[in-house]
Amino acid sequence: MKPADVCIAVLVAVIWGLAFVASRIALDELSPTMLTALRFAIGALPCLFVPRPKVAWPILIAISFTLFLGQFLTQAYGIGHGVPVGLTSVIVQSQALFTVGFAALLLDERPSRVQTLGIAIAAGGLLMICGTVGYDFSVQAFAVLMFSPIFFAAGNLLLRQAPGVPMFDLSTWLCLIAAVPLLALAVVGDGAQPTWHALSHMSLKVLICMLVIGLVSTCTAYWLWGRLLRDYTAAQVVPFALLVPFVGSAASSIVFNETFGPLRLAGMLTVVAGIAVMLLSKRAQVLPKVVGA
Template sequence: MKPADIFIAILVAVIWGLAFVASRIALDEFSPELMTAMRFTIAAVPCLFIPKPKIAWSLLIAISFTLFLGQFLSQAYGIAHGVPVGLTSVVVQSQALFTIGFAAIAFGERPTPVQTLGIVVAAVGLLLICGTVGYDFSVGAFAVLMIAPICFAVGNLLLRGARGAPMFALALVVNGPAPTFQSLIHMSPTGLVCLLAIGAISTSIAYWLWGRLLRDYPAAQVVPFALLVPFVGSAASSIVFGEKFGPLRLAGMLTVIGGIAVMVLARRPQPLPKTA
């Protein structure tokens, strides 16, 4: 990769890691439903100026409900109900485990022995994390959070075949019209900055940059940079919120990241054939 593109890949990972902190701050003012609605309202602004991708509406909607709506709404719900930000960033990245597993079921893609080892290691890490559930957050919150990596994985597979969800309506139903509009009317400058950060920067700009890298380079060269996200998210959460991890949870988080590293680094890009 070119040095400039390596910098972009690292920058995207840092943006995504800091987005977990911004989401946690925004959730002090907004419900998970309303924050997700505002996130994608802001992120949808570029749609006014660019044409629709040349894919079927059914596929576009399916990707929207999994890769974006399902992932980010469940992620916001988990954070809002006490799951630590650093832990959330690790759990979301376990999508690599589910992506490989679902690809094996849907497309018959058998993981390599090294990838299988990575799956086992990451699964052990998740089990260690499960052993810490119930102390500072509920089983229900963790269960909802686990929807995020699953939706992420399904969305990844749908993208191989290649936004639009009524989130404001859901916010009105769940929270009621008055609380919803009161949250918007009395939005603080901090809340607005956080929404702009996760809507415009983390969702629109960062995903666009990531897509450009995946277009220009093999996935095996780009995807490993995503391993930086949990470290950035955990470090930022530790600084901003004073988040601490017990031995069992820290061991689980590091084990998950180690398993993911084994999975994404298992396949190296094949060298291009020499031309005469």
């Protein structure tokens, strides 16, 4: 990769890692549903200027509801109910494990021995993390969060149904499709008055966080990542995603004084190590081409 593109890949990983921290700050004032709805409503603004990608509506809806709505709503729920930001960033990246598993089950893409080893390592790390659940956050919050990488993996496979589509156009329209039901869900679930109160009394700090999440983390970062995947192989680009949980964990430790016990820290590092084994194997092209926060 060109040095400039390496810098772009690192920048995207840093943006996505910091987005976890921004989400945690915004959740002090917004419900998980409202945060997710605003994220995509802001991310959908470029739809005013870009055409709808030439992808059938059922495919667009399926991708949006898994890769965007499902992934980020469950992610926000987990963070909003006490799951540490650093741990969340690691759990979300375990989507690589589920993507390989789904590809093997549904598409008969058998993982290599090295990828199988990586899956086993990452699964062991998840089991270690499970052993720490119930102390500083609930089992329910962790269970909901675990759906985030599953939705992520399903969306990764569905993306194959939209080959050659401009990434920026696709991501903005996926945002629009996710934003509409999420806004309705926020009004119904949170109540019309609390929803309006949250929007009308939003602090400047949270507004800035939402603009960063919607315009920078969602629109800009996904566009840059798509450009890299257009110009280079997945094996060259995807390993940079390993930086995301490290950035998220480091930032959360600075901003929120977040610490991890020995077992949880060992589990997080084991998950990342397993993902690294999978991503760096010779058959990394079967892994996801889109990651984020």
